[in-house]
Amino acid sequence: MSKPTVAIVGRPNVGKSTIFNRIVGERISIVEDVAGVTRDRIYSSADWLTHDFNLIDTGGIDIGDEPFLEQIRLQAEIAIDEADVIIFLTNGREGVTDADEQVAKILYKTKKPVVLAVNKVDNPDMRDMIYDFYSLGFGDPYPISGSHGIGLGDLLDAVAASFPEAGDDAEEEDVIRFSLIGRPNVGKSSLVNALLGEERVIVSNVAGTTTDAIDTSYEFEGQKYKIIDTAGMRKKGKVYENMEKYSVLRALKAIDRSDVVLIVLNGEEGIREQDKRIAGYAEEAGKGVMFVVNKWDAVEKDDKTMNKFNEDIRKNFLFLDYAPIAYVSAKTKQRVTTLFDTIKMISENHALRIQSSVLNEVIEDAVARNPAPSDKGRRLRIYYATQVAVKPPVFIVFVNEPELMHFSYERFLQNRLRESFGFEGTPIRLITRARS
Ligand code: GDP
Ligand code: GDP
Numbered sequence: 001m002s003k004p005t006v007a008i009v010g011r012p013n014v015g016k017s018t019i020f021n022r023i024v025g026e027r028i029s030i031v032e033d034v035a036g037v038t039r040d041r042i043y044s045s046a047d048w049l050t051h052d053f054n055l056i057d058t059g060g061i062d063i064g065d066e067p068f069l070e071q072i073r074l075q076a077e078i079a080i081d082e083a084d085v086i087i088f089l090t091n092g093r094e095g096v097t098d099a100d101e102q103v104a105k106i107l108y109k110t111k112k113p114v115v116l117a118v119n120k121v122d123n124p125d126m127r128d129m130i131y132d133f134y135s136l137g138f139g140d141p142y143p144i145s146g147s148h149g150i151g152l153g154d155l156l157d158a159v160a161a162s163f164p165e166a167g168d169d170a171e172e173e174d175v176i177r178f179s180l181i182g183r184p185n186v187g188k189s190s191l192v193n194a195l196l197g198e199e200r201v202i203v204s205n206v207a208g209t210t211t212d213a214i215d216t217s218y219e220f221e222g223q224k225y226k227i228i229d230t231a232g233m234r235k236k237g238k239v240y241e242n243m244e245k246y247s248v249l250r251a252l253k254a255i256d257r258s259d260v261v262l263i264v265l266n267g268e269e270g271i272r273e274q275d276k277r278i279a280g281y282a283e284e285a286g287k288g289v290m291f292v293v294n295k296w297d298a299v300e301k302d303d304k305t306m307n308k309f310n311e312d313i314r315k316n317f318l319f320l321d322y323a324p325i326a327y328v329s330a331k332t333k334q335r336v337t338t339l340f341d342t343i344k345m346i347s348e349n350h351a352l353r354i355q356s357s358v359l360n361e362v363i364e365d366a367v368a369r370n371p372a373p374s375d376k377g378r379r380l381r382i383y384y385a386t387q388v389a390v391k392p393p394v395f396i397v398f399v400n401e402p403e404l405m406h407f408s409y410e411r412f413l414q415n416r417l418r419e420s421f422g423f424e425g426t427p428i429r430l431i432t433r434a435r436s
Pocket of ligand 1: 144146
């Protein structure tokens with residue numbers, strides 16, 4: 001079943017981002033570090049005991065120039081739309097304020113579980129501060145301290161107890177799940193329509209998540225597909241629909257639930273900064289990836305146009321050099337159905353398992369061609385490699401001294417694996433360990 005989503009809401013300065021960071025902990029983001037992409041984190045996976053969930057800090061979604069109360073109202077509405085469980089955060093040092101009551105009023109409208117937390121209760125003597133908060137009408141308030149890390153366990157127990165029951169959404173083995181992500185107006189909805197054609201399609205609400213995510217099932221040439229969150233592509237006329245942070249949130253949720261992600265670009269307009277950020281999310285998530293250049297019908301072309309666009313993509317998305325590129329038109333439907341074959345190929349590569357004997361032959365051969373690096377008289381020795389995971393494929397290489405494994409040599413080994421096994425469209429990871 002899909003992971004539940006938890007959102008933190010509350011007026012400014014009650015400690016939302018502090019709590020978010022506490023719960024999420026240090027999850028190092030490869031893309032942010034390596035590619036220099038900076039972003040305020042408002043969405044992350046997290047876990048508590050045996051529960052995996054996604055966490056949203058709605059305070060990070062700034063709603064343009066709207067007045068203060070309107071901002072809080074919209075953030076609370078986003079929480080209601082996007083979350084399965086809501087943490088309503090308040091500040092015990094200030095007591096119940098008008099703004100808290102405003103938030104409460106909006107949260108009354110939802111049937112989703114709301115867990116009330118009173119933050120900044122930094123020591124046990126301060127616990128009396130919570131009684132005031134019963135007046136908000138959300139039952140027992142949970143006293144916590146974000147800065148001291150107190151009370152979070154009890155709070156998360158209450159949150160986890162409210163998670164929706166695991167539905168019948170058991171991930172079917174033989175279904176390939178994919179999503180289309182991209183800036184507004186690149187043609188995502190049009191592409192979905194073109195992909196589905198006139199065929200009858202099965203649209204289903206996603207069990208386990210009570211959000212308005214809608215998946216569309218489809219069969220093409222004997223293969224079952226599921227297009228993730230087609231509803232998110234439709235315009236619903238919400239005020240916050242076009243806010244970048246909000247679309248990022250939708251995209252991250254869709255990526256999470258996909259095997260393969262289609263990064264849709266607008267052939268007419270070329271590549272923009274926002275495309276790079278969006279692509280970064282897909283790469284970071286370790287999913288299968290391809291580029292789809294849409295609106296190719298509207299591009300004036302000569303025999304160099306496509307090569308030029310290919311080069312632009314490779315130059316702008318260095319870390320996605322393994323992602324295939326397709327040129328399509330949702331309008332004329334040109335080459336649209338060929339996407340299914342590519343998606344299938346990527347999904348197979350993403351789940352590919354290499355036999356250890358074959359894997360080690362390739363590694364030995366690679367080392368024979370390009371000897372492992374040495375440093376101060378010590379040479380890296382590779383003893384053995386084994387694949388430990390799929391989706392994406394992860395390999396552990398056992399060596400004498402992991403410090404001797406240079407980035408460039410690791411890259412060389414990865415390239416050899418790609419040359420030998422394909423892996424088009426999927427990231428692969430290599431981990432170096434000392435043989436114990
Ligand atoms: P947000 O606007 O709701 O995201 O609030 P922040 O997380 O930015 O926190 C606002 C301020 O409250 C910061 O100065 C935090 O250091 C402080 N703060 C957060 N949690 C606690 C806490 O548990 N105790 C105390 N004393 N201060 C806190
Ligand atoms: P989304 O916001 O990414 O879902 O984009 P839409 O599917 O709503 O498309 C945005 C606009 O681009 C609409 O006016 C579409 O008619 C137009 N559009 C979409 N695909 C194509 C295409 O392949 N060629 C052309 N010329 N226009 C397209």
